[in-house]
Amino acid sequence: MNNSDYVVDRGRRAMPLQLTGRQLAFREELRAFYTDKVEPGWRERYDSFEDLGAYLRDWEQVLASRDWAVPTWPEEYGGRGADAVERAIFTEETARFDAPEGLNRLGKRLVAPVLWQFGTPEQQQHLARIRTGDELWCQGFSEPSAGSDLVNIRTTAQRVSDEWVINGRKIWTSFAQFADWIILLVRTGPADSRADGISVLLVDLLTPGIEISPIITMSGHAEFNEVSFNDVRVPAANLVGEENAGWSIVRSVLQDERGADYCLARYSDIRRIFDDVVSTARELPAEHRAVAHLGADYARVYAIQVLASDLLERGQNRTAPEGLESLVKLYTTETWRTMGDDQLRWWGAPYFTEGPKERLHDQAESRHFTISAGTSEIQRNLIASRLLELPSGRKKVA
Ligand SMILES: Cc1cc2nc3c(=O)[nH]c(=O)nc-3n(C[C@H](O)[C@H](O)[C@H](O)COP(=O)(O)OP(=O)(O)OC[C@H]3O[C@@H](n4cnc5c(N)ncnc54)[C@H](O)[C@@H]3O)c2cc1C
Structure with missing residues (x-):
């Protein structure tokens, strides 16, 4: 544990922030949890990225076992409903103890808010499995010709009776090799429809037609992947929100990010x-x-x-x-x-x-x-x- 000046815990050099009783209790409980569970030097023990991934996946379950997997989620979805200061406390103590973040950052921080803001009750059933660490998610937004300019995406999804048929390629997909599901941006409108023809789909990565190819980065690890979709069929019910109205979801995700x-x-x-x-x-x-x-x-x-x-x-x-x-x-x-x-x-x-x-x-x-x-x-x-x-x-x- 290190003793820096943080934003909530300002050490000796700045005016202390006055915390409420609830915020102090939140911090004490978290510190006790990390003191008990974080193994100092945990990074040094893993030579391969795959072993580290397996460790981080297990860590999700450790967090969930003591109710620390999703403190920032609203209480109705199993979180602690942390206020802004408690969110900051969580971030700071995680850094202070050098605690692992887990492997489901995208599921917990990006997919979950999409599900509770825009998802159907059936889609929201994913939330419980994300919270317990039983379901890992990745983010399929960027493509070879659409990174900053996401309105250029070319991966298509065509409605065929009660299914969507997906074809295309995503790139820079972090942790896809460990994930179970992907949140996917697809073009459902005409090729030139830009922001007006984009939709969001939830896709099980075990669906036939999906290929995940790791990309080795300068760190020597394959954090990224290229994910290709060849006639991948997913149920029509996996569309989040309205068809062609996905851009408002993207905007809210990017702002949160x-x-x-x-x-x-x-x-x-x-x-x-x-x-x-x-x-x-x-x-x-x-x-x-x-x-x-x-x-x-x-x-x-x-x-x-x-x-x-x-x-x-x-x-x-x-x-x-x-x-x-x-x-x-x-x-x-x-x-x-x-x-x-x-x-x-x-x-x-x-x-x-x-x-x-x-x-x-x-x-x-x-x-x-x-x-x-x-x-x-x-x-x-x-x-x-x-x-x-x-x-x-x-x-x-x-
Ligand atoms: C560590 C990491 C993890 C990532 N994980 C994911 C993930 O899990 N899922 C996912 O979907 N994506 C992921 N990405 C992709 C990331 O979102 C894109 O790399 C990013 O949006 C930039 O897109 P690009 O790489 O296509 O570059 P481009 O958009 O092609 O940009 C190339 C260069 O041009 C500049 N540029 C582009 N447009 C403008 C403009 N309008 N004005 C001025 N300059 C401009 C850019 O700043 C950049 O310097 C990840 C990226 C990194 C680095």
Whole structure:
């Protein structure tokens, strides 16, 4: 467990946030659970991504056994109905204890809100299995020619009597090799219908005609996959919401994906990495260039803490202007990337390859987060159009 300054738990350097009795009890129960269950150094024990995946899948069940799988879900669906501060506490304590996140992040954070907002009662039956870790989900949105510009998707679904017949290809599908189901964006309108011809389908990955091909990344692991669909038939009842009205679901998913929980989680990651760098720098002579640079990095880390606190408080009061989450996402993920580049310059590759495993993992993640959940260029466009209210036709950045 590390002792950084976080957003809720501000250590000794900032004004403490006043927590209610319920919030304090939430934190104490979570700390007791993590103290009991998190095995220090768990990452070091797994050489293959498959073994790590199996461990993370089991961890979902450990979380569920003590009611910590989905604390942020509403109580009516089996969650704890955590408020904004409790959500932040959950994120921070998870980082503080370096607890595994599990393997069903997409099911719990992305699919579940879609199901309770737009799903039929039958579709909502998936929620119980997601909560217990018995059903793992992945996200089939991106395609080779449609990532940032999702309205270009070409995977089609045609209605044939009481089924949908799917053909096409998805790419960058995280954890598909471990998943049981996929939430899929498909074109159900004419080829040129863009946002007006998109629908959302729930697809069992064991359906005949689906092929999952892992893609090895620079970390040496196959976190991503390409998933192809050849005449895949799924029941008509697996359509979420109305036919051709899937774009509003996509918008709500994308907004959630980079919201306050996301930003707080990234702040917690950055804080942990920064603390590691500072402890390495303690061994350096005062004139080493890293020492002066760390002052600048600390200014950025501090600014992110303030931004994340602001986002948290505005989230609580529902006063966040549209576009603020893009600003926090951009600044947070770009800072992480800059810090990663600095470490590489100061200490070279051995800092990552010969240190604890998580350093190499964190360095790869510094790239990942400037691309996933909307690239930095897209966030800049969103800040310009939503916060500065500039014309949204200004798509190209200099
Ligand atoms: C770690 C990771 C996990 C992922 N997991 C999943 C997943 O599980 N499921 C899934 O569906 N997808 C996933 N993705 C895909 C991710 O959503 C896309 O990579 C992302 O949306 C960018 O799309 P793209 O790769 O096609 O790049 P493109 O959209 O082709 O962009 C290429 C470059 O052009 C820039 N660009 C594009 N449009 C504009 C514009 N209008 N203005 C200015 N610049 C622009 C981009 O910023 C980028 O630099 C994941 C990606 C990563 C990195």
